Amino acid sequence: MQRVLVPLADGVEEMEATIVVDMLRRVPWHVLTAGLKPGVVTAARGTRLMPDNVWDKIDPGLFDMIVIPGGARGVEALRRDPRVVDAVRAHAGRGKLTAAVCAGPLVLQDAGLLVGRRATCHPGQVADFTQAQRLDEPVVVDGNVVTSQGAGTTFAFALTLVALVEGEDKARELAQAIVLAPEELGRLGRKK
Numbered sequence: 709m710q711r712v713l714v715p716l717a718d719g720v721e722e723m724e725a726t727i728v729v730d731m732l733r734r735v736p737w738h739v740l741t742a743g744l745k746p747g748v749v750t751a752a753r754g755t756r757l758m759p760d761n762v763w764d765k766i767d768p769g770l771f772d773m774i775v776i777p778g779g780a781r782g783v784e785a786l787r788r789d790p791r792v793v794d795a796v797r798a799h800a801g802r803g804k805l806t807a808a809v810c811a812g813p814l815v816l817q818d819a820g821l822l823v824g825r826r827a828t829c830h831p832g833q834v835a836d837f838t839q840a841q842r843l844d845e846p847v848v849v850d851g852n853v854v855t856s857q858g859a860g861t862t863f864a865f866a867l868t869l870v871a872l873v874e875g876e877d878k879a880r881e882l883a884q885a886i887v888l889a890p891e892e893l894g895r896l897g898r899k900k
Contacts, residue, residue: 778810
């Protein structure tokens with residue numbers, strides 16, 4: 709069973725965080741959310757999320773995958789936290805899947821993971837997205853790094869992660885279970 713870490717900070721995009729967590733738990737994988745500090749996280753639109761744990765009480769090295777949700781303010785908090793940036797760098801350096809959606813790829817950029825890679829991000833982040841070859845695609849897979857554009861691409865993003873580990877049949881099964889429009893499966897990122 710895959711162990712997935714999803715860091716949360718105030719200002720996180722709630723759709724991206726909850727869709728990723730929900731879809732990956734349906735596989736079923738063990739998904740743990742970790743707040744940067746104890747207590748409730750207030751998401752970008754005021755939704756209150758209670759993380760499973762706090763960052764200081766977990767060992768990021770024990771996880772198979774780290775997924776960074778977007779939300780401009782939440783991502784800024786993650787980018788300013790050396791614990792997160794260092795953990796992301798170390799995680800990817802061990803060849804483990806490292807993924808981010810919306811503004812989240814900026815955390816991957818700060819960790820030095822996007823140099824020479826193909827990646828995507830939210831169109832509103834393009835000016836800050838300087839290290840990768842930016843593709844205007846819903847989901848981009850480059851080696852062990854997966855990036856996606858935003859809230860509207862989060863189902864395809866989560867299903868891409870499932871397909872990379874469990875195969876496309878499992879991703880299709882999950883999509884059918886939630887009655888996801890069949891054309892969404894055409895948006896899955898694939899290794900190139």
